[in-house]
Amino acid sequence: DQQVKQNSPSLSVQEGRISILNCDYTNSMFDYFLWYKKYPAEGPTFLISISSIKDKNEDGRFTVFLNKSAKHLSLHIVPSQPGDSAVYFCAASAMAGANSKLTFGKGITLSVRP
Amino acid sequence: GAGVSQSPRYKVAKRGQDVALRCDPISGHVSLFWYQQALGQGPEFLTYFQNEAQLDKSGLPSDRFFAERPEGSVSTLKIQRTQQEDSAVYLCASSLAGQLEAFFGQGTRLTVV
Numbered sequence: 001d002q003q004v005k006q007n008s009p010s011l012s013v014q015e016g017r018i019s020i021l022n023c024d025y026t027n028s029m030f031d032y033f034l035w036y037k038k039y040p041a042e043g044p045t046f047l048i049s050i051s052s053i054k055d056k057n058e059d060g061r062f063t064v065f066l067n068k069s070a071k072h073l074s075l076h077i078v079p080s081q082p083g084d085s086a087v088y089f090c091a092a093s094a095m096a097g098a099n100s101k102l103t104f105g106k107g108i109t110l111s112v113r114p
Numbered sequence: 115g116a117g118v119s120q121s122p123r124y125k126v127a128k129r130g131q132d133v134a135l136r137c138d139p140i141s142g143h144v145s146l147f148w149y150q151q152a153l154g155q156g157p158e159f160l161t162y163f164q165n166e167a168q169l170d171k172s173g174l175p176s177d178r179f180f181a182e183r184p185e186g187s188v189s190t191l192k193i194q195r196t197q198q199e200d201s202a203v204y205l206c207a208s209s210l211a212g213q214l215e216a217f218f219g220q221g222t223r224l225t226v227v
Contacts, residue, residue: 004156006156032214034214034215036218041220042220043118043205043207043218043219043220043221044157044205044218045218046215046216046217049214049215089156089157091156093214095214100145100209100212100213100214100216101147101159101162101170101173102147102149102157102159102214102216103159104149104156104157104158105156106154106155106156107155107156
């Protein structure tokens with residue numbers, strides 16, 4: 001049973017436009033959420049995170065929104081650049097747990113067209 | 115080094131062979147994680163160390179999988195009698211105590227033939 005779901009396997013956007021990547025979760029114990037970016041043949045790289053006490057966190061071109069009641073979060077990239085083309089993983093953690101292991105979604109492949 | 119280092123990058127094993135995968139975490143990082151990423155899937159948790167103590171091994175798929183971190187730094191993931199379903203990328207990640215943003219290595223791609 002997937003506790004973190006990224007239902008769209010891929011997304012293609014034009015350079016300069018907004019990319020919106022969605023993620024849903026089912027486990028109510030999750031209270032910290034992260035986005036990782038992954039290029040081919042490399043490990044995932046941390047991008048941005050949000051705690052459940054907030055509903056928005058912004059870092060440059062990247063903004064993550066959290067809707068706790070809907071158990072939904074989204075990553076907005078604006079403006080999108082060709083170098084943003086990669087696989088994006090949504091991950092969740094229960095901070096109150098014994099360890100901070102991450103539960104990942106399957107990932108979304110973002111392609112930014114020049 | 116500055117980042118998490120894993121070796122080998124690629125490993126081809128014959129079915130039934132034992133393999134050992136190495137992870138050098140970032141210096142000073144107390145927490146160390148192993149994840150398994152099958153093709154087309156996200157990373158899945160295998161096991162967690164805090165220093166040399168293995169605090170969670172709930173994700174290890176079978177007793178053929180064994181991990182250790184004897185001195186609280188370098189970790190080794192060992193898979194005995196490899197099977198085709200073990201083919202995956204094995205990712206190691208480390209973080210400071212209490213930090214949730216883990217830093218990942220490049221992974222070891224294991225192919226069992």
